[in-house]
Amino acid sequence: MKILTASQIKEADEITIKNQNISSEDLMERAATQVFNEIHKRLQGADLPVKIFCGIGNNGGDGLVIARLLMEHSYNVKVFIVNYSDNRSPDFLSNYDKIKNLSHNWPELLKGEDDFPEINRGDFVIDAIFGIGLNRPLEGWVAKMVNFLNASSAFILAIDMPSGLFSDKIPEEGDAVIMANFTLTFQTPKLVFFLPETMEFVGDMQVLEIGLDRDFLSKITPSAQLIGRQEAQNLYNPRNKNSHKGNYGHVLVAGGSYGKIGSIVLATTASLRTGAGLSTVFIPKCGYEIVQTALPEAMVLTDANYEMLTDIKTDLDADVICFGMGVGRDKSTVETFKELLKETKKPMVIDADGLNILSEYNELLQHLPENTVLTPHPKELQRLIGEWTDDFDKIRKVQEFIKKRKVIVVLKGAHTFIFEQENIYINNTGNPGMATAGSGDVLSGVIAGLISQKYEPLVAAVLGVYLHGKSGDISAEKLGYEGMISGDIAQNMGLAFSDLLSEKENGARAD
Numbered sequence: 339m340k341i342l343t344a345s346q347i348k349e350a351d352e353i354t355i356k357n358q359n360i361s362s363e364d365l366m367e368r369a370a371t372q373v374f375n376e377i378h379k380r381l382q383g384a385d386l387p388v389k390i391f392c393g394i395g396n397n398g399g400d401g402l403v404i405a406r407l408l409m410e411h412s413y414n415v416k417v418f419i420v421n422y423s424d425n426r427s428p429d430f431l432s433n434y435d436k437i438k439n440l441s442h443n444w445p446e447l448l449k450g451e452d453d454f455p456e457i458n459r460g461d462f463v464i465d466a467i468f469g470i471g472l473n474r475p476l477e478g479w480v481a482k483m484v485n486f487l488n489a490s491s492a493f494i495l496a497i498d499m500p501s502g503l504f505s506d507k508i509p510e511e512g513d514a515v516i517m518a519n520f521t522l523t524f525q526t527p528k529l530v531f532f533l534p535e536t537m538e539f540v541g542d543m544q545v546l547e548i549g550l551d552r553d554f555l556s557k558i559t560p561s562a563q564l565i566g567r568q569e570a571q572n573l574y575n576p577r578n579k580n581s582h583k584g585n586y587g588h589v590l591v592a593g594g595s596y597g598k599i600g601s602i603v604l605a606t607t608a609s610l611r612t613g614a615g616l617s618t619v620f621i622p623k624c625g626y627e628i629v630q631t632a633l634p635e636a637m638v639l640t641d642a643n644y645e646m647l648t649d650i651k652t653d654l655d656a657d658v659i660c661f662g663m664g665v666g667r668d669k670s671t672v673e674t675f676k677e678l679l680k681e682t683k684k685p686m687v688i689d690a691d692g693l694n695i696l697s698e699y700n701e702l703l704q705h706l707p708e709n710t711v712l713t714p715h716p717k718e719l720q721r722l723i724g725e726w727t728d729d730f731d732k733i734r735k736v737q738e739f740i741k742k743r744k745v746i747v748v749l750k751g752a753h754t755f756i757f758e759q760e761n762i763y764i765n766n767t768g769n770p771g772m773a774t775a776g777s778g779d780v781l782s783g784v785i786a787g788l789i790s791q792k793y794e795p796l797v798a799a800v801l802g803v804y805l806h807g808k809s810g811d812i813s814a815e816k817l818g819y820e821g822m823i824s825g826d827i828a829q830n831m832g833l834a835f836s837d838l839l840s841e842k843e844n845g846a847r848a849d
């Protein structure tokens with residue numbers, strides 16, 4: 339699903355209005371009706387107090403339409419106009435008139451702190467104060483209003499965006515932003531919904547398709563793409579019946595050190611469970627029996643050294659090399675990694691200490707094969723590219739880095755971001771149960787397993803991150819967030835594939 343900027347969305351609105359020969363008020367009615375339908379589906383006429391806070395722009399206009407439709411269905415609705423200026427939008431005004439004509443239960447104008455209404459725990463609050471039009475931080479009593487709503491224990495549903503959240507920048511410390519429980523957003527999710535610094539304001543999120551011009555949407559270059567089931571399905575290559583293990587490639591997993599051989603078991607298991615034809619590990623001698631016992635399907639090559647890698651020598655013609663898990667940063671390991679980088683022409687996946695070595699010995703970066711997949715978590719990324727001021731600055735810096743080094747960066751997190759050239763892909767599977775030792779090792783194995791099966795490195799990264807998260811979700815369903823461990827993510831990869839290939843319906847919600 340494409341993620342568009344506020345100005346692209348406004349352009350899409352204008353083109354839709356022109357091409358479909360409708361008014362902007364019709365489009366507002368259409369969008370807000372979708373919101374009403376979602377609310378009605380969930381509340382089923384329940385008699386709880388619905389308190390709708392409307393601004394005076396088009397987000398407020400949406401709120402008024404939602405209020406009217408709820409009133410027509412006999413909901414217990416009270417509308418408050420957060421009257422921060424007299425500059426009301428035309429579509430707000432016409433819907434203001436409509437609601438006044440409908441009922442004597444007129445909207446209440448809020449003009450300052452003294453007007454704040456009572457909000458109770460069981461209230462259902464709808465935030466339609468600001469949407470994508472926000473262009474400066476909230477001030478004065480309006481900011482206080484937002485903090486007041488946040489302090490209530492009411493459930494807050496944000497329309498299009500939590501009010502106070504910008505679509506293209508991070509709020510400053512202390513800025514007032516609605517902390518929504520749920521956000522219903524129009525047509526396209528916004529980039530800030532997925533950034534670590536802003537995702538918490540959004541709560542759960544659902545995208546409502548509002549019928550914007552299809553041709554325009556299909557042609558426009560998005561600022562990023564959200565990867566859900568449908569996108570992942572499009573990347574999947576079915577297996578040929580007439581095939582053998584040689585068709586699915588050979589993964590070489592090189593890494594590990596005394597006490598950290600488990601990371602190799604995890605990555606290698608994941609590579610095989612993702613469908614690699616063969617997997618061989620290259621590890622220090624101390625790991626020989628561990629791997630042979632834990633994973634009889636893998637082949638084992640050992641370094642001359644007992645505790646760490648000092649000389650990665652093999653005639654093995656692997657299709658992909660996965661390096662770095664548990665490998666440590668001893669000088670002799672750095673040397674052999676350097677040799678490996680200089681010699682190999684194979685695609686590589688580099689994780690963990692492999693990344694830390696690259697950060698410490700910057701001169702190695704020039705030897706990275708083109709399209710190497712680097713899989714840092716934020717701390718590893720920071721060592722690699724330096725500090726950033728906020729998440730938007732981080733994106734710019736990663737983009738500079740990948741342009742210079744011609745690599746693919748998989749930045750792991752609650753929403754993992756995949757950066758390739760100008761493109762950003764954002765993953766929408768996964769859960770906090772995956773914050774457990776070794777889940778990153780599993781991801782490296784998954785990506786390497788896909789590359790060995792001839793998926794392009796970018797496709798392997800995007801599909802791999804999706805499937806890894808899906809397997810995490812399946813593990814959480816079975817075992818709970820606390821109970822699942824990273825080995826479960828590797829074990830359940832098969833179920834993640836089954837889920838991908840099952841016939842269940844694809845909704846507008848990317849997951």
Ligand SMILES: NC(=O)C1=CN([C@@H]2O[C@H](COP(=O)(O)OP(=O)(O)OC[C@H]3O[C@@H](n4cnc5c(N)ncnc54)[C@H](O)[C@@H]3O)[C@@H](O)[C@H]2O)[C@@H](O)CC1
Nearest residue numbers: 366369395396397468469470471472473474475476498524
């Ligand atoms: N395709 C879509 O996405 C559609 C969007 N619509 C709605 O329209 C919204 C955008 O409406 P608007 O452009 O009117 O903008 P908003 O309703 O988000 O904001 C209202 C106006 O407030 C002013 N403003 C910005 N920051 C302020 C601040 N800190 N303090 C005081 N005033 C401030 C701006 O001039 C802005 O235009 C969307 O978020 C959505 O809810 C729908 O009505 C129709 C379809």
Ligand SMILES: Nc1ncnc2c1ncn2[C@@H]1O[C@H](COP(=O)(O)OP(=O)(O)O)[C@@H](O)[C@H]1O
Nearest residue numbers: 715751752768769770772773775776777778779
């Ligand atoms: N809250 C979360 N939601 C979704 N995915 C998560 C969450 N926390 C961690 N993950 C995923 O788990 C993995 C953790 O990787 P990493 O930090 O390298 O762990 P480790 O070093 O223990 O292997 C990443 O793929 C990340 O995206």
Ligand SMILES: [K+]
Nearest residue numbers: 465468499501
């Ligand atoms: K809002």
